[in-house]
Amino acid sequence: MSDLHTELKESIIEQLNLEDMQPADIENNEALFGDGLGLDSIDALELIVLLEKDYGIKLTDPNQGKQIFNSINTMADFIEKHRTK
Amino acid sequence: MYINGMSNISAQPDDFLTSAEIIDIQGNILSAVVRPYRELIKPMLLRRMSKAVKMGIYTAVKSLSRSGLECPDAILVGTGQGCMQDTEKFMQQIEESKEQLLTPTSFIQSTHNTVSGQIALFLKCNGYNMTYTQNSVSFESCLLDAQMQLELDEDIQNVLIGAVDETSEKFTGFQKLDGQIKAETILNKELFPSSSPGSIISESAAFFSISREKTPRSLANCVGSKIINEIQSSEIEEKVVEFLSEFDLKPEQMDAVVLGNNGDHRFDDYYQILQQGIFNNILQLNYKSLTGENNSISAIGCALAVSVLQHQKIPKKFRANSKSASKFRRILIYNQYLGRNHGFILLERP
Numbered sequence: 001m002s003d004l005h006t007e008l009k010e011s012i013i014e015q016l017n018l019e020d021m022q023p024a025d026i027e028n029n030e031a032l033f034g035d036g037l038g039l040d041s042i043d044a045l046e047l048i049v050l051l052e053k054d055y056g057i058k059l060t061d062p063n064q065g066k067q068i069f070n071s072i073n074t075m076a077d078f079i080e081k082h083r084t085k
Numbered sequence: 086m087y088i089n090g091m092s093n094i095s096a097q098p099d100d101f102l103t104s105a106e107i108i109d110i111q112g113n114i115l116s117a118v119v120r121p122y123r124e125l126i127k128p129m130l131l132r133r134m135s136k137a138v139k140m141g142i143y144t145a146v147k148s149l150s151r152s153g154l155e156c157p158d159a160i161l162v163g164t165g166q167g168c169m170q171d172t173e174k175f176m177q178q179i180e181e182s183k184e185q186l187l188t189p190t191s192f193i194q195s196t197h198n199t200v201s202g203q204i205a206l207f208l209k210c211n212g213y214n215m216t217y218t219q220n221s222v223s224f225e226s227c228l229l230d231a232q233m234q235l236e237l238d239e240d241i242q243n244v245l246i247g248a249v250d251e252t253s254e255k256f257t258g259f260q261k262l263d264g265q266i267k268a269e270t271i272l273n274k275e276l277f278p279s280s281s282p283g284s285i286i287s288e289s290a291a292f293f294s295i296s297r298e299k300t301p302r303s304l305a306n307c308v309g310s311k312i313i314n315e316i317q318s319s320e321i322e323e324k325v326v327e328f329l330s331e332f333d334l335k336p337e338q339m340d341a342v343v344l345g346n347n348g349d350h351r352f353d354d355y356y357q358i359l360q361q362g363i364f365n366n367i368l369q370l371n372y373k374s375l376t377g378e379n380n381s382i383s384a385i386g387c388a389l390a391v392s393v394l395q396h397q398k399i400p401k402k403f404r405a406n407s408k409s410a411s412k413f414r415r416i417l418i419y420n421q422y423l424g425r426n427h428g429f430i431l432l433e434r435p
Contacts, residue, residue, distance in 0.1 A: 015188070017132035038129055045189045053186050 004076050015050050016043050028072045036071075044069060056084030086235055086244070086295050087303040087435055090152030092144040093291035093388045094120055095376040102392040105400045108375070110273045113266050114252055115287035115377040126207070133190055134203065135170040137251040140290035141200035142207050145245055149208075152294035152302055158241040159213035160201050161230055163223030163248035165380020166256075167197030173253040200249055213241065219312075221422035224248035224291075224384040228310040228430065235297045247292030248381035257286055265423070267348070276348035276374040284347035287377025291384035293391075303435040304395045308332055311429045318354045318424070322363050325419065328429045336363040340410040341393060343370045343386045345420035347378040352424040359419070360405070369405040383420035383428050390416040394434045 009023035012032075016039065030036045033044070047069055051057040057079065059065060068078045095101070096115035097108055122131055122139045125146050131139065141162065149155065175191035193199075198216035205214050213234060217226035224247075231244045260266050267283035276285060295307070311328050329335060342364050344356045360369055370393075376385050393399050393413050418430040 019128060019132050042133075042189055042193070049186050049188045053182070 002076065004079060005072055008072055008075055008079070011050055011054060012047070015046050026072060028076075030071055032069055032071060032075075047075075051079070054085075055079050055082075057082050086231060086297060086307050087299050088293045088305045088307060088391055088432075089296055089300050089302045090148045090150070090154070090294035091292065091304070091388050091391055092147035092151065093289070093385055094118065094140045094144055095289040095385055096287050097375050101375065102389055103396055103398075103400065105402065107274075107402045111270065113270060113283075113285045114257055115273075115285060116252065117288035117290070130207075133194065135168050135194055135199075135251065136288065137164070137168050137170070137249050137290070138194065138200055138203045140251070140288070141247065141249045141292070142204055144249075144290045144292040145204045145247060146207070148247070148292040148294045149245060152296075152300075154243055154294055156208050156210050157212065157243045157245040157294065159215075159231070159234055159244045160205055160208075160210055161213075161215050161217070161227040161234075161244060161246045162198070162201035162204070163217045163219070163225075163227045163381060163384070164197060164200060164250055165218065165220050165223050166250050167218060168195055168199045169251055169253035169256050171195040171199070173256050204245070210245075213238075220426045221380050221383065221420060222312045222314075222426040222428045223380055224387070225310050225312050225428035225430065228307060229312065231295055232307075232310070242297050244295045245292060246295055247290065248384035249290035250379040250381040251288045252286060252379075260286055271348075273374045273377070277346055277371065279348040280350045282349055282351050284349045284373070284378040287379050287382070289376060289379055289381055289385050291381070291388045293384075293387070299435050305391045306433045306435045308431045308433050310431070313427045313429075314425060316355075316421075316427050318358055321355050321358055321427075324427070325359060325363060325417070325429070329417070329431070332431060334415070334431075337366065339364070339367050339415055339417050340413045341368040341370055341390075341399070341416045343372070343390050343416060343418040344405065345373060345383065345386060345422075346371050346405070347373045347422075349423075352421065355421055355424065355427075356419070366408060368399070368408040368410050370399065370403045371405045372403055375402065378422070380422065383418065383430070386418045386420055387430055387432070390418050390430075390432050394432060 171194040421427040
């Protein structure tokens with residue numbers, strides 16, 4: 001697991017107040033929304049802010065969100081390609 | 086209207102209304118004891134809730150279940166300050182991000198009516214939902230509205246009513262600036278003899294399940310309540326007599342009075358005048374040395390009175406004088422804060 005994957009999991013746990021969860025509890029391929037981690041639309045907004053604040057990525061097309069936030073792996077791939085900080 | 090179930094959270098343990106044990110607390114800002122919220126609330130919901138919301142939902146659900154009810158017809162919540170923790174978090178984010186990149190959760194949860202809304206969502210209650218933010222008479226405002234709803238709307242049979250306030254690190258600290266919190270650190274048992282301004286500020290929640298009709302589970306009958314925003318201390322006895330006369334009662338017909346002394350030497354004279362005057366021969370109870378002061382604390386005073394009517398006994402720690410009563414049938418609760426917003430509640434044994 002890369003540093004980015006771990007960092008991302010730690011940020012998500014902190015930002016979304018996932019109390020009692022550890023980074024190891026989130027699988028890299030696990031779905032973040034729906035039946036996986038069970039995040040909802042408010043969490044999606046929190047993740048959009050997280051991308052911009054921590055990695056300088058501003059999402060211009062809201063439809064991208066569904067693919068980007070599918071799992072930790074898809075988020076990490078997207079961040080590696082588009083990060084500005 | 087009849088109180089059929091209640092639950093409260095304060096700086097004291099769960100059973101403090103009936104227990105003889107005295108928990109001494111040092112500090113001028115008291116946190117409420119954390120309850121096992123996970124027993125009732127799913128972790129995915131709990132993670133977004135501030136302390137006020139957790140305390141509100143927990144006590145609301147407990148009070149309803151103790152009355153044998155799942156969902157009320159109306160929800161009324163009083164809060165003097167609202168969700169302070171999320172408001173503070175949200176405002177800190179505004180400052181830190183220079184008004185950019187604000188996350189939604191704190192903002193959504195920062196409104197004053199978050200608690201009543203979250204209780205309604207939790208209970209799936211689509212009925213009348215109202216929040217009163219009226220300083221120290223927020224709870225009494227809810228009682229008055231409950232009375233009116235029961236009188237005006239025959240479809241409303243059961244009302245959930247309560248009050249909740251939380252502290253937050255910075256905002257509560259501001260109360261020091263205008264002398265609401267004592268400058269010197271004080272042990273709670275030293276509060277009443279204190280001769281300095283201010284009190285100890287705290288968090289609390291108390292909810293009551295109320296019905297129009299008496300039930301086998303009824304603990305107390307709320308005969309009436311009244312709010313008077315401005316009273317001079319010289320008028321307080323007259324106002325109490327006026328309130329009681331609305332029910333053809335006299336001060337000497339009270340079996341006990343629950344008074345809101347908070348150790349602020351500037352304003353405790355309202356209580357002291359009553360203690361040395363019309364209630365001199367009546368059993369007097371105090372509770373704020375145990376719970377601290379906040380805008381919802383009169384709901385805890387009300388819970389104490391309900392507990393006395395239910396159990397017919399009073400732990401020594403609440404007694405402010407040596408008077409006694411053979412039976413507890415009728416109790417007056419009186420509270421004010423900073424000499425303003427005076428609330429009167431009259432309870433009777435059902």
